[in-house]
Amino acid sequence: MERLATPAHLRAWLTANGIGDGTDPPVSDALLRDARDLREAIHRAGTSIAAGGVPDPADEELLNRWAARHRARLILTGGQARWQLPGTDRVRAALAIVALDAVATLGGQGDGVVKRCEQRTCGGLFVDASRGRRRRWCSMATCGNKVKKANLKAARDGAEEGHPGGAEL
Ligand SMILES: [Zn+2]
Structure with missing residues (x-):
């Protein structure tokens, strides 16, 4: 699903990132495409780093190019x-x-580590700044609850089938 489908989405995204106040003039289609490319490069680079790998050089290059425009x-x-x-x-x-923020965060200059949400259908990236670095989901309210509910159901189903204690809570 494309979450930056229109200029309004882009403004909302920037506002959500604490940038701008949502009242900036309309953006061009070309700029919207640039924003998508940047966001996708950040997501790919973050996914690589969360998995213990290194981003694709092309993605690093794109991020660096944008950060240089700061x-x-x-x-x-x-x-x-x-x-x-x-x-x-x-x-x-x-x-x-x-882009600058992504370079700092992905590169380890921020407070916390980049992780990928463990809820199977999510895959969202987040920064774990918790003390023990044990956070597993992008959000407890959405993905965390989903996983806990699924685990509870699995435990219940397992118990009914005579396999108690088989599920991890
Ligand atoms: Zn999630």
Whole structure:
């Protein structure tokens, strides 16, 4: 499923990443394609790293190219750090922030390790910043609960069939 199908999705995605306020001017189709390419490269690189591997050089190259376009300023306002986008070409500058952030996080400069959600149908990436680094799901509310429910059901079914204790809780 394409989650960045329209410019509105792109703005929402940037807002969700703490960039922009969702009121930026419409973005072109070309920029939308760029955003998709960037997001997919981040996802592929993150998936490789989460699996203990190294990203494809082409993906690293794409991330580095975007990160090099970084022009936003980090400003302190009301006690909070916030990205201030330049006056022109704001969406491209916002994508550069996403790329820079991805380079730092994927490359181990952030606080936490990159992991892939263990819920089979999800595969989403997340940063595990928990103390013991034992987090297994992108979100406890969605994927964590799904897995726990499935495990409970498996345990119940197993018990009915006379195999108690066969499921891992
Ligand atoms: Zn998940």
